[in-house]
Amino acid sequence: xxxxxxxxxxxxxGIAVGPVFRYEVHRLVVDRRQVDDVKHEATRLDAALxxxxxxxxxxxxxxxxxxxxxxxxxxxxxxxxxxxxxxLERVHTTIETLQxxxxxxxxxxxxxxxxxxxxxxxxxxxxxxxxxxDVAQRVQRILQGGGTQSITLTEPVxxxxxxxxxxxxxxxxxxxxxxxxxATGGPTSHVAILAKALGIPAVVGLGEEANQLATxxxxxxxxxSGEVLIGPDEATIAGYRQRAGSLSQKRQGALKSTGQxxxxxxxxxxxxxxxxxxxxxAIEALQYGAEGIGLLRTEFLFLERETGPDEDEQTxxxxxIFQIMGRRPVVVRTLDIGGDKPASYLxxxxxxxxFLGVRGARLSLTHTDxxxxxxxxxxxAGAGHNLKIMFPMIATLEEVYAVQEQVEQARAMLxxxxxxxxxxxxxxxxVEVPSAALMxxxxxxxxxxxxxxxxxxxxxxxxxxxxxxxxxKLADALHPSxxxxxxxxxxxxxxxxxxxxxxxxxxxNPLATPVLLGLGLDEFSMTPKAIxxxxxxxxxxxxxxxxxxxxxxxxxxxxTEVRAYLESxxx
Amino acid sequence: MSVSSEVVVRHKVGLHARPAALFVKAAxxxxxxxxxxxxxxGTAATNARSIxxxxxxxxxxxxxxxxxxxxxxxxxxxxALCDLIKNNFGEMx
Numbered sequence: 275x276x277x278x279x280x281x282x283x284x285x286x287x288g289i290a291v292g293p294v295f296r297y298e299v300h301r302l303v304v305d306r307r308q309v310d311d312v313k314h315e316a317t318r319l320d321a322a323l324x325x326x327x328x329x330x331x332x333x334x335x336x337x338x339x340x341x342x343x344x345x346x347x348x349x350x351x352x353x354x355x356x357x358x359x360x361x362l363e364r365v366h367t368t369i370e371t372l373q374x375x376x377x378x379x380x381x382x383x384x385x386x387x388x389x390x391x392x393x394x395x396x397x398x399x400x401x402x403x404x405x406x407x408d409v410a411q412r413v414q415r416i417l418q419g420g421g422t423q424s425i426t427l428t429e430p431v432x433x434x435x436x437x438x439x440x441x442x443x444x445x446x447x448x449x450x451x452x453x454x455x456x457a458t459g460g461p462t463s464h465v466a467i468l469a470k471a472l473g474i475p476a477v478v479g480l481g482e483e484a485n486q487l488a489t490x491x492x493x494x495x496x497x498x499s500g501e502v503l504i505g506p507d508e509a510t511i512a513g514y515r516q517r518a519g520s521l522s523q524k525r526q527g528a529l530k531s532t533g534q535x536x537x538x539x540x541x542x543x544x545x546x547x548x549x550x551x552x553x554x555x556a557i558e559a560l561q562y563g564a565e566g567i568g569l570l571r572t573e574f575l576f577l578e579r580e581t582g583p584d585e586d587e588q589t590x591x592x593x594x595i596f597q598i599m600g601r602r603p604v605v606v607r608t609l610d611i612g613g614d615k616p617a618s619y620l621x622x623x624x625x626x627x628x629f630l631g632v633r634g635a636r637l638s639l640t641h642t643d644x645x646x647x648x649x650x651x652x653x654x655a656g657a658g659h660n661l662k663i664m665f666p667m668i669a670t671l672e673e674v675y676a677v678q679e680q681v682e683q684a685r686a687m688l689x690x691x692x693x694x695x696x697x698x699x700x701x702x703x704x705v706e707v708p709s710a711a712l713m714x715x716x717x718x719x720x721x722x723x724x725x726x727x728x729x730x731x732x733x734x735x736x737x738x739x740x741x742x743x744x745x746x747k748l749a750d751a752l753h754p755s756x757x758x759x760x761x762x763x764x765x766x767x768x769x770x771x772x773x774x775x776x777x778x779x780x781x782x783n784p785l786a787t788p789v790l791l792g793l794g795l796d797e798f799s800m801t802p803k804a805i806x807x808x809x810x811x812x813x814x815x816x817x818x819x820x821x822x823x824x825x826x827x828x829x830x831x832x833x834t835e836v837r838a839y840l841e842s843x844x845x
Numbered sequence: 846m847s848v849s850s851e852v853v854v855r856h857k858v859g860l861h862a863r864p865a866a867l868f869v870k871a872a873x874x875x876x877x878x879x880x881x882x883x884x885x886x887g888t889a890a891t892n893a894r895s896i897x898x899x900x901x902x903x904x905x906x907x908x909x910x911x912x913x914x915x916x917x918x919x920x921x922x923x924x925a926l927c928d929l930i931k932n933n934f935g936e937m938x
Contacts, residue, residue, distance in 0.1 A: 351866065354866060354869070354896050355896060355897065358895050358896050358897045358898075359892065359894050359895050360891075360892050360895035360897060360898050361895070361897055387897045387901070390897075390901050391897075391900060391901060394901070394903045396903060398858075398861055398862075399861075399900060399901075399903065402861075402900055406897070
């Protein structure tokens with residue numbers, strides 16, 4: 275068989291070789307009939323809408339966990355369409371005055387808006403029309419008593435479809451998808467965005483020719499050129515496999531050694547882990563060689579929404595992240611917001627000085643219902659994983675006692691309810707307030723670990739708001755005062771046999787690597803992309819050498835001097 | 846009581862996506878009947894509480910819109926919705 279090539283638009287880079295899986299959407303047939311009992315039809319419609327809302331809520335949570343916040347937002351938008359007063363009025367009028375069945379009335383109403391949005395001829399609004407169609411089909415299926423259509427993939431395949439909606443893709447087992455090909459759609463269509471987020475090649479806009487893909491066993495998908503080769507011979511496949519190999523080799527070149535541990539020339543090993551804020555970040559962290567998570571920010575679950583996430587929603591998202599990380603350590607920071615990043619449902623008052631106000635653990639301790647739900651969710655999701663919990667913005671020993679008391683309370687609740695939860699969890703604190711750093715010898719006796727937040731520690735130590743352009747330069751974590759506080763913290767912790775991590779930007783700055791290493795830092799936590807270079811840097815120094823570098827740096831008198839010195843000893 | 850005001854949408858995505866959702870949510874918080882019309886494109890006045898109607902008004906960046914409210918809290922509604930647009934939906938820049 276001759277190789278045939280069809281041309282579409284490359285929507286997500288990469289090359290895939292594999293068998294086609296033809297995904298066909300069965301559009302529901304709607305009959306139009308006159309009804310006597312209009313009340314019954316209206317009730318049926320309302321029940322179907324209620325069920326659809328429930329499904330969308332579940333899909334949104336699943337999308338949040340599997341893919342990310344953007345994907346979850348699609349289902350929230352769908353739910354908004356279901357509550358549209360103009361649409362609902364139109365549908366109800368069709369039922370009540372024209373005495374039509376609910377299925378027909380719903381189809382007529384949604385088609386009206388789909389056509390109106392398409393007629394504008396704007397790519398973005400056409401994509402919204404597709405969203406309305408997607409949610410219209412969901413309600414139609416419920417009205418007709420149908421179950422959910424889901425695809426079960428048994429082997430890795432190239433998915434070929436006319437188009438793919440968020441509802442189609444959310445339940446797909448993404449690890450078995452080699453590539454996406456669609457007949458319709460453009461570079462900003464849903465499948466293009468999804469494929470990019472997942473790092474899977476995709477070609478869209480293949481036209482009617484995409485149907486030729488249905489019957490063939492094997493295809494090559496080139497997401498860069500937008501070509502799809504049907505029935506390629508062995509030589510062509512071999513050529514593409516080689517190209518795919520060199521492509522990923524180039525991409526992985528910088529990452530080559532990042533899977534190896536970070537060990538100094540004289541054999542001292544330190545942990546290099548990632549700062550993340552979503553399940554998608556966790557996957558990225560592993561790709562860049564993270565040995566665990568040193569900072570999981572949980573704010574993404576709480577911000578930009580009307581009501582807080584409940585315990586079950588949080589448990590599902592945390593569990594998704596812990597499952598990605600397996601047995602690797604994951605340090606979770608409890609909710610860290612304050613007056614500058616308010617959440618409407620957490621009653622925060624407007625403060626003159628939000629950075630010195632009710633933020634971090636202080637806020638959690640004034641909203642113990644929210645705090646308890648988060649702690650229970652973490653403990654539940656942490657069962658069978660290597661969970662560590664830390665608290666932000668701790669200034670005093672009393673606050674440490676208060677948060678520990680909250681953890682005990684959460685444990686007691688879970689124990690009483692007979693739920694499975696993580697039994698062995700290290701409890702630590704962020705050190706970002708100078709008082710905590712100076713009292714580290716006292717605090718070290720009551721906690722399992724410290725994690726130094728150098729961004730805040732620098733701004734509090736130098737009294738310089740890092741969001742104020744006039745003074746932000748002063749908040750330099752390389753200032754000897756900050757480095758001296760870091761030394762105090764590490765020495766105090768080690769004296770009690772406790773470990774210390776650092777999750778500020780300083781950890782990901784290779785310039786600072788030798789001085790932090792020399793001070794005895796146990797764990798470096800940074801944005802995933804910084805990991806390969808920092809690991810490489812650690813491997814170039816010996817422990818005795820960096821001890822001298824640290825000693826020298828801490829004896830200097832300004833941030834400028836420290837920076838100049840570190841540049842002179844850098845690789 | 847009927848109140849009306851005109852404002853130019855400066856947000857880069859116009860009255861779409863997140864801004865549209867915020868606009869509709871804000872409009873739903875008032876008792877008055879509220880409409881929005883795209884003066885630049887010459888569309889008819891549509892229900893500001895309806896996301897589908899607001900999207901259909903196809904308001905893009907730099908389009909001028911008129912917001913009209915009719916009811917007891919008309920004044921407050923028009924002020925709040927115009928402010929939302931003027932403040933660029935709470936985003937910087």
